[in-house]
Amino acid sequence: MHCSYACNSPEHTRARRNFLGQIAAGTGVLAGGLGAAVRPSAAKELEKNQKRILCFYMAGGLSQLESWDPKPNTDTGGPFRAIPTSVPGIHISELLPNIAKQMHHLTIVRGVNTKEDDHGKGGYLMTTGRRQTPAADYPHLGAVTAKALAPESSAIPGHIHITPGGGGGRSNDAAYLGPRYASISLGNGKPPANSGRDPSLAEAADMQRNALRRQANERFLQRRRTAQTDAYTYSYEQAQRLMSERDVFDVTKESPQDQERYGNYDLGRHCLLARRLLSGGATFVQVAHSNYDTHNENFDFHLEQLGEFDRSFAALVADLADRGMLDSTLIVVMSEFGRTPRINQHYGRDHWSAAWSVLLGGCGVQRGGAYGKTNENGTKVIDGEVDHGQLFHTYLSAVGLDPTETFDVGGRDLPLADPSVKAVKELLS
Amino acid sequence: MADPVKADPALTHVAAEWKHTSPFVSCRFDPMGRYVFAGAEDSTVQRFDVATGAAVPYVGHQSWVRSLGFSPDGATLYTGGYEGRLIWWPVVGDTPAATRTVEAHAGWIRGLAVSPDGKAIATCGNDNLVKLWNAEDGALLQTMTGHASNVFNVIFHPSGQFLLSADLKGQVHQWEVASGKQIRTFDAKELHSYNAGQAVDYGGVRSMAFSPDGKSLACGGLHKSSNPLGAVQDPLIIEFDWETAKPRISHAPDTRCIAWRVVYQADGSLIVGCGGTEALVLFFKPDADKEFFRFKAPNTVRDLDKHPDGLRLVTAHFDKQVRILSMTAKPA
Numbered sequence: 176m177h178c179s180y181a182c183n184s185p186e187h188t189r190a191r192r193n194f195l196g197q198i199a200a201g202t203g204v205l206a207g208g209l210g211a212a213v214r215p216s217a218a219k220e221l222e223k224n225q226k227r228i229l230c231f232y233m234a235g236g237l238s239q240l241e242s243w244d245p246k247p248n249t250d251t252g253g254p255f256r257a258i259p260t261s262v263p264g265i266h267i268s269e270l271l272p273n274i275a276k277q278m279h280h281l282t283i284v285r286g287v288n289t290k291e292d293d294h295g296k297g298g299y300l301m302t303t304g305r306r307q308t309p310a311a312d313y314p315h316l317g318a319v320t321a322k323a324l325a326p327e328s329s330a331i332p333g334h335i336h337i338t339p340g341g342g343g344g345r346s347n348d349a350a351y352l353g354p355r356y357a358s359i360s361l362g363n364g365k366p367p368a369n370s371g372r373d374p375s376l377a378e379a380a381d382m383q384r385n386a387l388r389r390q391a392n393e394r395f396l397q398r399r400r401t402a403q404t405d406a407y408t409y410s411y412e413q414a415q416r417l418m419s420e421r422d423v424f425d426v427t428k429e430s431p432q433d434q435e436r437y438g439n440y441d442l443g444r445h446c447l448l449a450r451r452l453l454s455g456g457a458t459f460v461q462v463a464h465s466n467y468d469t470h471n472e473n474f475d476f477h478l479e480q481l482g483e484f485d486r487s488f489a490a491l492v493a494d495l496a497d498r499g500m501l502d503s504t505l506i507v508v509m510s511e512f513g514r515t516p517r518i519n520q521h522y523g524r525d526h527w528s529a530a531w532s533v534l535l536g537g538c539g540v541q542r543g544g545a546y547g548k549t550n551e552n553g554t555k556v557i558d559g560e561v562d563h564g565q566l567f568h569t570y571l572s573a574v575g576l577d578p579t580e581t582f583d584v585g586g587r588d589l590p591l592a593d594p595s596v597k598a599v600k601e602l603l604s
Numbered sequence: 605m606a607d608p609v610k611a612d613p614a615l616t617h618v619a620a621e622w623k624h625t626s627p628f629v630s631c632r633f634d635p636m637g638r639y640v641f642a643g644a645e646d647s648t649v650q651r652f653d654v655a656t657g658a659a660v661p662y663v664g665h666q667s668w669v670r671s672l673g674f675s676p677d678g679a680t681l682y683t684g685g686y687e688g689r690l691i692w693w694p695v696v697g698d699t700p701a702a703t704r705t706v707e708a709h710a711g712w713i714r715g716l717a718v719s720p721d722g723k724a725i726a727t728c729g730n731d732n733l734v735k736l737w738n739a740e741d742g743a744l745l746q747t748m749t750g751h752a753s754n755v756f757n758v759i760f761h762p763s764g765q766f767l768l769s770a771d772l773k774g775q776v777h778q779w780e781v782a783s784g785k786q787i788r789t790f791d792a793k794e795l796h797s798y799n800a801g802q803a804v805d806y807g808g809v810r811s812m813a814f815s816p817d818g819k820s821l822a823c824g825g826l827h828k829s830s831n832p833l834g835a836v837q838d839p840l841i842i843e844f845d846w847e848t849a850k851p852r853i854s855h856a857p858d859t860r861c862i863a864w865r866v867v868y869q870a871d872g873s874l875i876v877g878c879g880g881t882e883a884l885v886l887f888f889k890p891d892a893d894k895e896f897f898r899f900k901a902p903n904t905v906r907d908l909d910k911h912p913d914g915l916r917l918v919t920a921h922f923d924k925q926v927r928i929l930s931m932t933a934k935p936a
Binding site: 235247248250253254255256339340441465466468469470471472476478479480518520521523 | 626627645646647666667668686687712730754800802803804805806832833834835879880903904922
């Protein structure tokens, strides 16, 4: 019996409310979530206009006071001063002099209140837009973006995480969207494991081997097709395409000048890799920077970490702007939470989710401003309060998606984002 | 005639407490022992009269002041701030104002020392530089380059011929004052560690002191840091032999804190102010690796200094207090 799963009927290739109609208007329908083929002529246009997200995850909890919302000369301000930026009236920490010059491409969201001070739970809600519950699991922003926006034909995985260390492989962060949209981790920026052909295997033999695999696969799928087998097949085919474009992961192909400009350290290389991946067609790239969980000597450690981040991130923003990619690339800089205004006995700051900041930039958002406000010493939000759910809607809206629409997953309509909240319109361009 | 009073660490007790509105980060006695100067998280330096506890604020820095020094005659105070400014002040006066300000470093000034003859001030900081200044007119005399990480501390050898500077990675460079040339390096790398899991460098030479005879250099800081971001570390003090530049003896007290300040007594014994999860003042006899007495302070110790009389200490604390510790019997 032929299974009815993914029968390619209009009902199953398209969510009932046809949410992607808006983003694909005039160019046919994007692949990814819809699974429809893209005409070659339209594909080129789509590629040019393809929306992407570049997310920086500041692991541990970046201090808003040492970054986007400094409070110098207050009881909570700490030793660092605020500096002017390229946007008159907007000041950020003196630890970020290079980013200050790029502020006209960026917007600070200063009124974030997520009411969650636990690392795991805070990370979950910031990356999924929902609070973690035992009853349900929700997909990562990258999985949602990949399913909605990644071209079917792309050789580059749609959802990529560049991590400071660890191995590679696929994570388990796509929830009901399925393993196909789970993140591929590039541990310390290394290419996906086994993405190169074994040198002992000749190209002809490799092709012969793959032809045999395809033949067996197709025969199997005729009777036993499931989401898992589809993901398996997709992974193999994508891996084949990936092997042919493996150079995209090799930052040594970049000029020595660019490598120097981004910084000769892990984050510098990771940012350069992010540029290569986005230029190569990746839809969602997350770069994690560690570690900001500074219960001890917050100021020394922020000095150390942000010194790297400032140089590399500013170079990347400037390059995306120069290459005309900012209009199609949304930039998000997030953490699981911020850090306490109160300075503890170890010169540290602790977990704090009641009044912190997220940075946005590029595609679909207002640039060169600050939205929301905290009080004089940063202990509470006094204007423009937003939470993780609203921000998640805002990210999706910025890249042209309607977050109130649904995915069709196995015949079920599942919302892209928490239906109880909406995007922050004031942040959208 | 009665014998002169001697310090007995076992008698250490809090003789006075002076409260401010902001946590303290540093403290020093002036050379005459009349005042305590203490830097606070509100970017002021507070001057306390040792006899009365009366406080006078020194306002002018735009960031925290952890570096304090004096002219040998006790007339001038030099302060180095985390905004990079070096400021000259009068030690006395009811409303003291800065008499000279120099933009000394890009980033924090982390350490300051005055030459034994009082003619030069050395500073160091986050720009990885060591600088020598003319104390009389504020002119820059030398810039020493060679550190590959933030420079945490500077100290003059008692001879005045040499300056030593120490950094985050535990490299202690010796410079010839007259020429600015680097002479040799003491290796205190045990005071630094890199935690790959947290991707952070941690430690550094938090304090330095020369023994009165100039034959021993003590470097204080921390080691055994299994969790830098969580303040899990033990204090470590390494005493180097001046002649050989090799470690002579190390002190690794069993406690959870950082050796924020080391000072020598006239007899060569060592006093260490430790702050962190525990708050201690530790006392070491010359040539003994274990402390012979530990005083538990009421709150974490962020800095310590010794009164010129050798009988009293001052400590700076997170709980917004500076405390005078007496090492003599309590008054009856």
